[in-house]
Amino acid sequence: MRRYLRPRFTNQALLPCYVYSVGGMANQTSIDRRDGYSYYIWLHTRQGEGKLFLDDKEYVLNTKNGVLIYPGVVHRYYAIQEPWTTHWVSFQGFAVKSLLQLMGFRQSAVFELTNVQMLERNLQELFACTMSDVPDLDLKSSGRLYNFLVEFPQCVRNEKKDLGENRLEPLFLYLEENYFFALSNPADAGDSDGDGNKELMVKFDRQQVVSALNGLQGSIEFSIAGGLQDGRSFMGSGSFNMKSECG
Numbered sequence: 259m260r261r262y263l264r265p266r267f268t269n270q271a272l273l274p275c276y277v278y279s280v281g282g283m284a285n286q287t288s289i290d291r292r293d294g295y296s297y298y299i300w301l302h303t304r305q306g307e308g309k310l311f312l313d314d315k316e317y318v319l320n321t322k323n324g325v326l327i328y329p330g331v332v333h334r335y336y337a338i339q340e341p342w343t344t345h346w347v348s349f350q351g352f353a354v355k356s357l358l359q360l361m362g363f364r365q366s367a368v369f370e371l372t373n374v375q376m377l378e379r380n381l382q383e384l385f386a387c388t389m390s391d392v393p394d395l396d397l398k399s400s401g402r403l404y405n406f407l408v409e410f411p412q413c414v415r416n417e418k419k420d421l422g423e424n425r426l427e428p429l430f431l432y433l434e435e436n437y438f439f440a441l442s443n444p445a446d447a448g449d450s451d452g453d454g455n456k457e458l459m460v461k462f463d464r465q466q467v468v469s470a471l472n473g474l475q476g477s478i479e480f481s482i483a484g485g486l487q488d489g490r491s492f493m494g495s496g497s498f499n500m501k502s503e504c505g
Contacts, residue, residue, distance in 0.1 A: 273400045275351035275407065280385050282345040288336035297348040298358075299327040300410075301335075302371060306342035310335040310368070317368045324371055324414065326358075331366045345381055349403055357407055362416050369414035377413040380406040475501065 278297045286308060302324030310317040310325060312333045319325060319335065327333055329350070358364070371377065384402045388395070447459040477499055 273351055273396060274353035275349060275357070275400055275403045276396065277384065277388055277399050277403050278348040278350060280347040280381065280388055282343065284343055285341040286335075286337055286344040288334070290334040292332055292334075294330035294332055295327065295348070296329055297350045298329060298354060299325075299346060299348045301325050301327075301344055301346035302374075302377065304343040304345055306337060307339035308335050308342045308344070309338045312366055312368070319368070321374075322371055323368050324377075325368045326363060326366060328366045333366070345378070347381060347384060347403075347406070351400075351403075354407070361407075361411050363410075369416060371413065372415050373413045376409060380409060380413075 282304070285306075301319075303319050303321050305321065308319040310319050310333065312325065312327065313331065317323075317325070318338070380402075384399065384406055387399050387402045390398070445459040445461060447457040449456055
């Protein structure tokens, strides 16, 4: 990757995770963010070395480590052995913080690389996906980023929390408690808007919805994203009122 890309998304707020920029630089320019950044950043070195200042600490970034930076954290870095070649991805989304913290990455830190091949493969696939010209780029790149995040613990050594063989168990529990799938075979909803195209109604199991709300009442906002077996994707959001049942 010798360049970086910022994909144009139209439904970022609906996505659990999305890519802001992804790519690399043959010789990394100096960065000084005194107010932090609005996005999460992962950056690692492919050649040379860089100096990083993070949380009032100083680090040398080389081919054996990488850095995860949370939004809003003051940081700066520059080359000390050129060319300093870097690869990175910046990302955001309403589920990112929960996913990272459940996997034990609770704050900005420098990590030793343990599987560079997997890390590079996932970044290359993410980069290639964001370069594609498809109508559902939002969902496809979000899926690639999700894969990057899920496999991230296998690429670095997290000394602050060794999750061992069960490092992904909290993540799966979170997904089971907060996400659920729609029923198969969407129902034919006719053509309510009169545009000549048939519409489909995606349905969910009522009891799963009630369980997920866990007793919440009042106005509930929700987001939906998914895909059909024919390759088409969809997303949407809305709200409904949840009232308690009186005996």
